[in-house]
Amino acid sequence: MPIELSFFLEVLVGGLLAGMMYSLVALGFVLIFKASGIFNFAQAAMVLFAAMFIAGMHQRYGVPFWLAIPLTIVLMIGVAWIIERVVLRPLVNQEPIIMFMSTIGIFFALIGFAEMIWGSRSRSLDIGIPQDPIFVGDMLFQSYDLVAGGIALVLVLLLALFAQRTRMGRVLRAVADDHQAAQAVGIRLSTVWVVVWSIAGFVAVVAGVVWGGNLGVQPVMVDVAFKALPVLLLGGLTSIHGAIIAGLIIGAGESLAEVYLGPIIGGGIDNWFAYVIAMAFMVYRPEGMFGEKIIERI
Amino acid sequence: MTFSITRKLGAVGMGLIIGMTGLFAAQAQADxxxxxxxxxxxxxxxxxxxxxxxxxxxxxxxxxxxxxxxxxxxxxxxxxxxxxxxxxxxxxxxxxxxxxxxxxxxxxxxxxxxxxxxxxxxxxxxxxxxxxxxxxxxxxxxxxxxxxxxxTYWSSSTVTMQYIADQEGGWENLEGKTLVHAYHDSAYGREPLALFRGYAEEYGFTLEEMAISPPGVEQRSVWTQIRRMQPDWVSLYGWGVMNPTAIRTAASMGIDRERIIGGIYAAQDDAVRPAGSAAVGYKAVTFHGPxxxxxxxxxxxxxxxxxxxxxxxxxxxxxxxxxxxxxxxxxxxxxxxxxxxxxxxxxxxxxxxxxxxxxxxxxxxxxxxxxxxxxxxxxxxxxxxxxxxxxxAQIQQWDGESWNALTDFMEPDLERVFPMYRESAESFAESEGIEVRECD
Missing domain, CATH: 3.40.50.2300 (Response regulator)
Incomplete structure (x- = not known):
C-alpha cells in the first residue's frame, strides 16, 4: 500500500475511534434531552464525578475495579434520585431555560462534592485496557482506542435493546414523544426522570472509565464536554444513533483537518474545526442530522 | 441602681478586653x-x-x-x-x-x-x-x-538543548537530526520557539513545530504526524491535562519516552502519574531537585x-x-x-x-x-x-514511581538568551514609558 494512502487510513481510523469516544459523552446528553427536554449541562461533571469515585475508591481504599465500578453505578442511581427530588421536581413546568440553569448548578455541585471527598490531585485509572500499538502493514492503531470503540458500540447496542425491547424503554419513548399524553395514560414523570438520569449516570460511568483511562482523572476532564457538543449539534439532540454517526464524522473530520489543513493554516485547529463541521451542517438542517424537527404552533 | 453599676462595670470590662485584644493584635501584627x-x-x-x-x-x-x-x-x-x-x-x-x-x-x-x-x-x-x-x-x-x-522558559530551554547535544555527542552531531517542539497552542507554548529556531539554523537540524490546541484532551492526529516525522528528540511544552495525554499518546505511537523532554511545566507529577506506565523513561527540565x-x-x-x-x-x-x-x-x-x-x-x-x-x-x-x-x-x-x-536548571527522569535527577544543575546559555531578554524588555520599556536604568 502506498505510504500516503496508509497514512491517510491511519489518520482516518484514529479519528473514527476518537469520535466513538466523543459519542460516549454525547449519549448522556441525548438520553436526558430526549426524555425530559432538558439540556443537561452537568453531564460532563457526571463523567468526572463517576471517574473520581472509581479512581478514589481504588487508590485510597484499595477497592478493586470490579467492585468500584458497580458501586459507582449504584451511587449514580442515588445521585439521579437526589437530583429528581431536590432539583427537578420543584421545577416541574418551569421554562426549559430554568431547567437548564438548574443543571449548571448541578454541574458545580457535583464537581465540588467530588473534590471535597477525593481532593483535586490527578489520579491514574488503569483498569487493564492494553495500551500497546498494533501494526497493520505500515499503519499503526492504538489498542486502547479499539477497545474503547468496542465499549462504545456495545453500550449503544444495549441502549437500543433497552429502548426497543423493555417496558421501561417503551415508557421512555412514550414520554419522549409526548409528555402530556404519557402522563394521561398513567406514566409517572418523576419515575421516568429518575430512570433516565440513572441511565445517563451509567453512561457517565462508562465514559468516565474510558476517558479517565485515557487522560487520567482530574478536574479538566469536564472539558470532554466540548468534544461532545459538536457531536450533538451535528447528530441532533434527540437521536442515539445520531450521536454515534455524528461522533464518527466529527472525529474523522477533525483528525483529517488537523493533518491536512493544519500545516497550511497553522496547526492546532482540531478543536474549532469540529464546530465548523457542525455549524456548516446546521445551516441546512438546524435540528441536526437525526434530530426531531420542532414545530411550535402559535 | 445595682443593676446599672453592674452593667457599667461589665461595659468597662468588655471595653478593656476589646482594647487589650486590639493592642495585642496590633503588637503581634507589628512583629x-x-x-x-x-x-x-x-x-x-x-x-x-x-x-x-x-x-x-x-x-x-x-x-x-x-x-x-x-x-x-x-x-x-x-x-x-x-x-x-x-x-x-x-x-x-x-x-x-x-x-x-x-x-x-x-x-x-x-x-x-x-x-x-x-x-x-x-x-x-x-x-x-x-x-x-x-x-x-x-x-x-x-x-x-x-x-x-x-x-526562565528560555534559559531552561537552552539547558534542554545542551542536554540533547551532550546525548548526541556534541553540537556538531545535531546536523541532520529532527527536533519536534510539541506545544500548548498559546503564548506559553510558543515561548521557546524563537530560541529553537535559532539553534536549528545554527546547527543544521530540522525543527518541526506542532501546535496542540488546549486543553489537549485529544491528540491522536498530532502524534500521528509526529511519528511520521521520525523525530530524534521531542520537546513537550504542555500544561495541565495536555501533558499526560501527550505522553500516553506518544507511547501508544511507539515514540521513545526517553527522547521526549518536557519543559518546566511538563515536569510535574500531574504530567506523569495519570499517564501510568506510559510515562516511564520520560524526561523533563526543571529548576530544583526532585x-x-x-x-x-x-x-x-x-x-x-x-x-x-x-x-x-x-x-x-x-x-x-x-x-x-x-x-x-x-x-x-x-x-x-x-x-x-x-x-x-x-x-x-x-x-x-x-x-x-x-x-x-x-x-x-x-x-x-x-x-x-x-x-x-x-x-x-x-x-x-x-x-x-x-x-x-537540570534534567530529571520519571521511573514510574518518582522523579530522579539525571544531571547536576546546568548553566544556561546566557550569551544566547540575554540579547533576547534585552530586546524584548526594551520594547516593553518603550511601550510602558519606563526608563532603562544603567547598571555598573
Whole structure:
C-alpha cells in the first residue's frame, strides 16, 4: 500500500475511534434531552464525578475495579434520585431555560462534592485496557482506542435493546414523544426522570472509565464536554444513533483537518474545526442530522 | 441602681478586653512579616496548584516554628485564584494592604503575572515569577521590581538543548537530526520557539513545530504526524491535562519516552502519574531537585509535620509542585533575611527594603547547605542586570514511581538568551514609558 494512502487510513481510523469516544459523552446528553427536554449541562461533571469515585475508591481504599465500578453505578442511581427530588421536581413546568440553569448548578455541585471527598490531585485509572500499538502493514492503531470503540458500540447496542425491547424503554419513548399524553395514560414523570438520569449516570460511568483511562482523572476532564457538543449539534439532540454517526464524522473530520489543513493554516485547529463541521451542517438542517424537527404552533 | 453599676462595670470590662485584644493584635501584627499567597487549590489546574500551595505554606510554618526571621514571624494568608487572571488581580488588591502590607507577591501564573506587573510597579511591591512568564523580566535594567529567580522558559530551554547535544555527542552531531517542539497552542507554548529556531539554523537540524490546541484532551492526529516525522528528540511544552495525554499518546505511537523532554511545566507529577506506565523513561527540565532526600525535610518532619501543622492533607509532601512551593518561599525568606542584615535585624521589612534585597539577592552553594536545601534549591546571584540569578536548571527522569535527577544543575546559555531578554524588555520599556536604568 502506498505510504500516503496508509497514512491517510491511519489518520482516518484514529479519528473514527476518537469520535466513538466523543459519542460516549454525547449519549448522556441525548438520553436526558430526549426524555425530559432538558439540556443537561452537568453531564460532563457526571463523567468526572463517576471517574473520581472509581479512581478514589481504588487508590485510597484499595477497592478493586470490579467492585468500584458497580458501586459507582449504584451511587449514580442515588445521585439521579437526589437530583429528581431536590432539583427537578420543584421545577416541574418551569421554562426549559430554568431547567437548564438548574443543571449548571448541578454541574458545580457535583464537581465540588467530588473534590471535597477525593481532593483535586490527578489520579491514574488503569483498569487493564492494553495500551500497546498494533501494526497493520505500515499503519499503526492504538489498542486502547479499539477497545474503547468496542465499549462504545456495545453500550449503544444495549441502549437500543433497552429502548426497543423493555417496558421501561417503551415508557421512555412514550414520554419522549409526548409528555402530556404519557402522563394521561398513567406514566409517572418523576419515575421516568429518575430512570433516565440513572441511565445517563451509567453512561457517565462508562465514559468516565474510558476517558479517565485515557487522560487520567482530574478536574479538566469536564472539558470532554466540548468534544461532545459538536457531536450533538451535528447528530441532533434527540437521536442515539445520531450521536454515534455524528461522533464518527466529527472525529474523522477533525483528525483529517488537523493533518491536512493544519500545516497550511497553522496547526492546532482540531478543536474549532469540529464546530465548523457542525455549524456548516446546521445551516441546512438546524435540528441536526437525526434530530426531531420542532414545530411550535402559535 | 445595682443593676446599672453592674452593667457599667461589665461595659468597662468588655471595653478593656476589646482594647487589650486590639493592642495585642496590633503588637503581634507589628512583629509579623506579611506574606500573601496566591494559590489555586481549585479549578482545572488544581493538581499542580495544591502541592505548590502546601510547600509554600509549610516553609513559612517551619520558619515560624524555628524562631522566625531573626524573631520576626511570617503571617501567611492564602487567596484562591483558581488560576484565573481576574481572581488573581482581585486577590492581589485585597491582600496587598493587609497586615503590615505585602512587600512581595508570587503570582503563580503567567497570566496573573502579566496583569500584576504594572500594579506592583505602582505599589512598589516585588513580583517573584519563579520559572514562568514573563521571561524578559530577567533583564533587571527595565523591571527592577520583577524577578525570575532561579530560571526562565528560555534559559531552561537552552539547558534542554545542551542536554540533547551532550546525548548526541556534541553540537556538531545535531546536523541532520529532527527536533519536534510539541506545544500548548498559546503564548506559553510558543515561548521557546524563537530560541529553537535559532539553534536549528545554527546547527543544521530540522525543527518541526506542532501546535496542540488546549486543553489537549485529544491528540491522536498530532502524534500521528509526529511519528511520521521520525523525530530524534521531542520537546513537550504542555500544561495541565495536555501533558499526560501527550505522553500516553506518544507511547501508544511507539515514540521513545526517553527522547521526549518536557519543559518546566511538563515536569510535574500531574504530567506523569495519570499517564501510568506510559510515562516511564520520560524526561523533563526543571529548576530544583526532585524528591525529599534533603535535610530540610528532617526539619519539616520535626517542626511541622509531627506537630500536625502540615498544610492541606499532607498528601503532597515531596512531589515536584511541593518542592517548588518550598524553594519559592525559601527565596522570599532569604531576601527578607538579607534585607534585615542591611536595615535592622529582627525588624519587619517594608517594600523599599525588600526590593533592595531582591536586587542583590545571593544564595550561594554554602547557604543552600546551611538551609538543608543543597541540591534542592539552585544557587542564585541576582544583580542589577540579571534578575534571573544565573538561570540554572537540570534534567530529571520519571521511573514510574518518582522523579530522579539525571544531571547536576546546568548553566544556561546566557550569551544566547540575554540579547533576547534585552530586546524584548526594551520594547516593553518603550511601550510602558519606563526608563532603562544603567547598571555598573
Amino acid at each position: 509579623e512579616q506579611y506574606l500573601p499567597s496566591l494559590v489555586y487549590r481549585t479549578g482545572p489546574f488544581a493538581p499542580s496548584g495544591v502541592g505548590f500551595a502546601d510547600g509554600f505554606a509549610d516553609y513559612a510554618s517551619l520558619i515560624n516554628a524555628t524562631g522566625g526571621i531573626n524573631g520576626v514571624q511570617i503571617r501567611l494568608e492564602e487567596c484562591e485564584t483558581a488560576y484565573s487572571n481576574d481572581r488573581g488581580v482581585e486577590c492581589y488588591e485585597r491582600l496587598k494592604g493587609r497586615g503590615n502590607g505585602a512587600t512581595v507577591v508570587a503570582p503563580l501564573s503567567t497570566g496573573i503575572t502579566y496583569a500584576l506587573i504594572p500594579r506592583a510597579r505602582r505599589d512598589n511591591i516585588v513580583v517573584h515569577s519563579m520559572g514562568y512568564g514573563r521571561a524578559d523580566a530577567a533583564d533587571g535594567r527595565v523591571m527592577d521590581w520583577v524577578f525570575m529567580v532561579p530560571t 524528591g525529599r532526600d534533603y535535610p530540610i525535610y528532617d526539619e519539616l518532619q520535626e517542626h511541622v509535620f509531627d506537630a500536625g501543622n502540615a498544610a492541606g492533607g499532607g498528601d503532597q509532601i515531596g512531589n515536584i509542585a511541593y518542592n517548588r512551593g518550598l524553594i519559592n518561599a525559601a527565596y522570599i525568606v532569604e531576601a527578607w533575611r538579607q534585607a534585615q542584615e542591611e536595615f535592622g535585624e529582627g525588624e519587619v521589612m517594608g517594600r523599599e527594603e525588600t526590593k533592595w534585597a531582591w536586587n542583590q539577592l545571593t544564595v550561594d552553594e554554602e547557604r543552600t547547605e546551611e538551609l538543608g536545601m543543597a541540591g534542592l534549591m539552585p544557587p542564585i546571584n541576582v544583580t542589577c542586570e540579571d534578575h534571573e540569578g544565573g538561570g540554572l
